[in-house]
Amino acid sequence: MNDRPVSVYRRPVPDDLPLAGPDGDPAPVRARLADAEPRTLLMVLTHLTRDVSHLDRFAAVCDPANAESGAEREADEIRDLLADVLTTSAPRETGPLPSELFRRMASAYVHEPVDEEFVPLLLDQCGFAKLDGAPAAADRGPGGDGFHVVVVGAGLSGICAGVKLGEAGYSYRIYDRNKDVGGTWLTNVYPGVGVDTPSHFYSYSFEVNPDWPEFYSKGAYVLDYLRQCADGYGVREHIVFETEVVSCAYDDASRRWAVTSRGPDGTEEVEWADAVITAIGVFQGAVRPDIPGLDDFAGTVAHTAEWDPSLDLSGKRVAIVGTGASAMQVGPAIVDDVAGLAVFQRTPSWVMPRRKDDLTVPEGARWAMRHVPYYGEWFRFLTYWFASDGNFVRVVVDPDWHMPDVSVSKESEAMRQWLLAYAREELADRPDLLEKAIPDYPPFGKRILRDSNWYRMLKRDHVDLITDPIARVTADAVVTADGRETAADVLILATGYQVLPMLGQIDVTGRGGTPLADVWGHDNPRAHLGTTVPGFPNLFVLAGPNSAPNHGAGVNILAESQIHYVVGCLDLLREREARALEPRQDVHDAYNEQVDKALEGRVWSHPSVRSYYRNSTGRVVVSCPWRLVDYWTMLRSPDPAEYTLD
Structure with missing residues (x-):
């Protein structure tokens, strides 16, 4: 207990x-x-x-x-x-x-x-179930009987896994390569970093935080929240910091996992675990663009994912490469400090209207x-x-829709017109910017971004939006394909994160020594319910293939849903007095056929969309094709008939 x-x-x-x-x-x-x-x-x-x-x-x-x-x-x-x-x-x-x-x-x-189908999810995810005295997991009595779990990663998902494993009575240890908990909220410290999911939802349902200072809080507050949760639930004492898991190898004889970790001094150690939960998230490191001459730049090159807080941009000529989520936060945050700001855009993003200027939560x-x-x-x-399944209708493709190039349904077009109206209002006096800022793909094809004064930033006299492709970088400038040179002292790479190969930083081998990398290939991961993989007993992948709710909500509901399912799988092992659980291959294959079929009818598969949601063949490998309520319901408990237990 x-x-x-x-x-x-x-x-x-x-x-x-x-x-x-x-x-x-x-x-x-x-x-x-x-x-x-x-x-x-x-x-x-x-x-x-x-x-x-x-x-x-x-x-x-x-x-x-x-x-x-x-x-x-x-x-x-x-x-x-x-x-x-x-x-x-x-x-x-x-x-x-x-x-x-x-x-x-x-x-x-x-x-x-x-509808009635939403009620169980809402009671759970809005915190009512625990508040009103529903039995907690800890009330089931001690679990595990020596069953030991290794969790890889101490971010939002890893902390949640620790809380729920502890409640259920399982022994566990968490490994994290960083010096503290927090994951992306620890490592991402660029100016303006924060949530674009409402703060009051971007948190655990079992820890409703009354103290968010803003409706969309900055990263430091999210990190503080996660630290308090890790400390309050005793998760921190189970974590080994500055230690990276380099391999997980399943041993057929003992039906256990040999987890090899490398500490800060380079020493490797092996810990045996009955189950492994990977909680490293979708984003696995910075993507550095392949731009000729980038290494020859004489000024400072800073990637948003590897930001040095001591970097002083005051009075500097700054160039930002990229116009995605991090660019849309860092640009407005630094625009008042820099002498000049050049934004190099390959593809514009749809921008969600800013509801009001002051996002402070009233006292x-x-x-x-x-x-x-x-x-x-x-x-x-x-x-x-208003940030979840209400958006789902806007990502579903109507095969009879008469404007398939720019939208996918009546609801999608209504969303597009709403976003267009906002852009036109914000850029009414700058038709030159409006032409550059409007995407040519349907809304939700890529991540819709919340406006942090992006349009207003673009209109500033010392800001230049450049859409010609970058040809090369010189010692002190960025040169575009038309020969134009833009002088810069600092180059900010807002070019995103490595997504594929999924789990690529860990050498995972399953039954018979089969490498997961061979099963998934470089960029084609698949799993049953986005969580379990045939041939890899008691391996659970959080934020796994085709599990991301890209139409709305946040990773918090995904983490809680999947961890609930994982604990259910561990309990099933205990109930059946088994040691190993893995999905049947036919069940896995049938589920993924359903995923692929459903994704054909979702906006992420639109021919105009190129995003990190898709692999090199164009298959959508990140997005979940179902509503949140559907996926949450699927993960309420494992179906023993879908698994092989021994």
Whole structure:
């Protein structure tokens, strides 16, 4: 049994009420609620009172038509009523919401139907299940009986794996090549780095953080959150830092894995494990572009994935190569400091509108998350809903669509027009930039990026957007194919990360000494449910082939879903008194046939799209073709009939 804290961030519950003492003055609490989100306050009011009449009475606050100016009277009345509920000793309903009531509230909240199939996912991923007293994994009793697991990587997924393995009673050790936890949030420190998934969802469902300072927080805050989770759950004491796993070899006789690691002094050691979980993520190191003369550049060359925080850009002429996610964050972050900024673009990106200039979480909302029961969970649901499966319809190809070159369906075209309207509004006075900034592929074909003042940056007098191909780099300039030279003191490579070969940094061999590299080839990885591979017993790949939710949400839900499945597989081994589990080849093949067939009807396979989602033959190897609710449901528990156990 895990004796670690139930929670790192304490979550308010009805037993904490009344906030101002029995029959206290509601005025101070009412004042605190002034900056909180009205829709969310309505859900809290309904949740605490179970009075569903509130949903009809105050429906106007949930109507998007009133987002800017309407429903203020209703919002004020909700605050008054809730302040009374929070500050009096009147009886309050506690315990889980009935499923139908939750669905009715959820549908009112987002002003659209929430189908029954989403309810289990929402209760789990928005944190209600644990908060309302559902049995935790640790309540199942000790597991493992000496069964030992090695986890590779101590980022978001690896920490989550440690938490859940510990809860389930399994012995585990985590190896990470870095000096601390955090993975990409530890190593990526370039200016402006942060999440483009809403902060209140980009976190663990079992650790709803009330203290995010911004709705899209910077990387340092994400790293701090992960550190606190690793420390609070005792995961850190299971981690070996500055140590890289170089090989994992399955031993047929003992049905165990020999895991070879290399420490900071170069010494290699072998640890035997019953199972191996790889949690190294999709991105496995910086991609350095093959540009003639790049090594001859006399100034500073900095890749966003390998940033030196001491680099001073003040007054420098800076050239950025690339216009993807990291470029769109670093450019606006440095534009005020540099003397000149040249952006070299190969392919433009679709840019999601910036909803408002100030993305700071109001203090009243943060207070509500710390003190008002259910506020944080309901707000998490709100951020999740509009950044997840609602987008799925926009990636599904309509074979009869009449504009297949630029969009894939009516919904896709509506999305394109929305993004176009935003670009046109932002660049209304710069038609030259507008022409360069609009992609020629459908929305979601590549990752849609959140605007961090990108368009506004491009309009600055000392910024130049260059779309001619780079021909070469000289000692002090970047030369394009048309012969134009752009002088530079610093060259920033925002050129992305190595994705394939997947798990390429580890020499993995399975049954009979078969290398995983031979099974997958250089760039054609496949797995059952994106997680397990025939011939490689008790090997579990997190963020594996065709598991990424590229239509929305974040890696957090992927990690939790897959780890839940992995622990289920380990429990299945224990229940069957077996030592090894691997997917049947026919089951694996049939699943991947379904994946390929489904992907033919998704925007990522559009002929105009070239992205890291695809391999050298054009097959999409990263994206999951299903909705999040579908994939989450698939991973609820392993089907013994799909596996060989011995």
